[in-house]
Amino acid sequence: MIEDMEYVEGETPLDPDEMDGLRFSHITTRGQLNELEQANIDDGELWLKRQKNLDLLTDQFVRTLHKKLFGKVWSWAGTYRRTEKNVGVDPVQISVSLRHLLDDTQYWVENEVYSPIEAAARFHHRLVQIHPFANGNGRHARIMADLLLERLYRVEPINWTDGKNLQKDNDRRDDYIKALRAADGGNYSLLFDFVGYEG
Numbered sequence: 001m002i003e004d005m006e007y008v009e010g011e012t013p014l015d016p017d018e019m020d021g022l023r024f025s026h027i028t029t030r031g032q033l034n035e036l037e038q039a040n041i042d043d044g045e046l047w048l049k050r051q052k053n054l055d056l057l058t059d060q061f062v063r064t065l066h067k068k069l070f071g072k073v074w075s076w077a078g079t080y081r082r083t084e085k086n087v088g089v090d091p092v093q094i095s096v097s098l099r100h101l102l103d104d105t106q107y108w109v110e111n112e113v114y115s116p117i118e119a120a121a122r123f124h125h126r127l128v129q130i131h132p133f134a135n136g137n138g139r140h141a142r143i144m145a146d147l148l149l150e151r152l153y154r155v156e157p158i159n160w161t162d163g164k165n166l167q168k169d170n171d172r173r174d175d176y177i178k179a180l181r182a183a184d185g186g187n188y189s190l191l192f193d194f195v196g197y198e199g
Contacts, residue, residue: 015083018134021075034167036073041139044069048147056147057102057109059095062132065144070136081134088131097130109152116153117197120145125183125191138166138176158195 027033047068048054055061067078080094089097101123108119124145131137146157164172179190192199 014135018074018076018081018083021134023073023075033073037070037136040072041069043072045143048143054147054151056144056151057106059098059102062098062102062144066133066136066140069140069143070133074135076134077136078133080132083134085131085134088129088137094130094132098127098132101126101130105148109148115197116149116155117158117195118192118199119153120149120158121188121191121195121197123148125180125188128180129184142166160195 022033024036027036044065048065063078063080070077080091081088082091084091088094104126105119105123108114108122113119114122124141127141127144128137133140142158142160149155149157160166160176162172164170166173166176175190175194179194182188182190
């Protein structure tokens with residue numbers, strides 16, 4: 001059991017059943033969990049690099065990617081959450097909301113509705129807002145947004161961290177959370193600034 005499971009601003013607490021999905025009983029601190037998750041994410045990113053043709057904008061890929069990024073740590077990785085959280089849509093609405101986002105994004109790409117970085121920022125925000133998984137939504141959504149840029153738009157990914165760790169409490173994380181909350185209210189200007197989009 002993790003003894004010091006304190007959450008930083010913007011993180012979604014896990015309920016006891018979700019905590020029971022931790023695959024390693026020897027993990028007792030938040031620091032150990034963060035290291036384990038980062039190692040799993042690194043493995044998932046190596047898997048991504050080996051994939052040639054990805055059908056990114058599908059429900060199956062969204063779930064598969066989450067499982068590749070977190071499945072060695074959490075037994076429920078790649079499965080949509082079944083519990084209410086302090087953020088996110090009602091669990092019964094996850095698949096429908098995600099389908100709308102993926103269809104919208106496909107339309108944006110095919111019809112050049114937005115510039116690549118604006119599309120990626122909007123996509124990222126909506127994916128985080130849906131909050132499909134019990135944990136890892138921000139990290140998963142940042143990787144998804146970067147894949148959108150790299151694989152569909154053929155441009156460079158976003159510099160999300162600017163040398164900082166978004167998992168820890170710092171100014172960069174504070175700006176990220178503020179930008180997402182402003183976008184929740186329909187104001188994307190802070191998010192566009194955060195990702196370096198000048199419009």
